[in-house]
Amino acid sequence: MIDWKKAENIACDFLKKKGYRILERNYRTRYGEIDIIARDGKEIVFVEVKSGTGRVDPLERIDRRKVRSIERSARIFMIQNDVEGPIRVDFIRVTPGRVDHLEGIWLGW
Template structure:
């Protein structure tokens, strides 16, 4: 029988869902279409995949107290995980050759509208 997650883990899970919902709403108001939420691959998970025209955003959502804390939370290990998952997702798109990809972050901060940070890292060449 599986153990129930702790109360703090359940709270973090709910906070993550809420943060991703807010981030998706902010991107939709900017004209992006949300293609996937919590997209899982064998390489890792992508919080949000959004698209506007031929531009695809691979978005990491971070809920932190400050923008600096959110920026610091996207480190080298998570960059590699996100890149691998993004490559896997992109390879399955029929229009892969004409897509531009950008790795962004949306910081969800207390009592503020989410902050969209473009090109939080650049990915592999």
């Protein structure tokens, strides 16, 4: 079993190898948490990490409410840090021996 902390570490290492720069981890607002905030070129990327080994795909645990929470928290991050530019939301699925990166699930607002 991969716990959430290990999954996030694996996801960060994966993103760094792809050339992303990690800006923040476990960013919390009153609306929820964003696991990883990174920069990919000019884009700010808000990343949700899911892990698991069960019968249910970890990504199935992401619902409309979670996406809305990420969106609201992302807006707060952009305002608090006076950051502008294109943004996107990515999901990373971490399972034993495999990392899947789904880019651009949600593109800006």
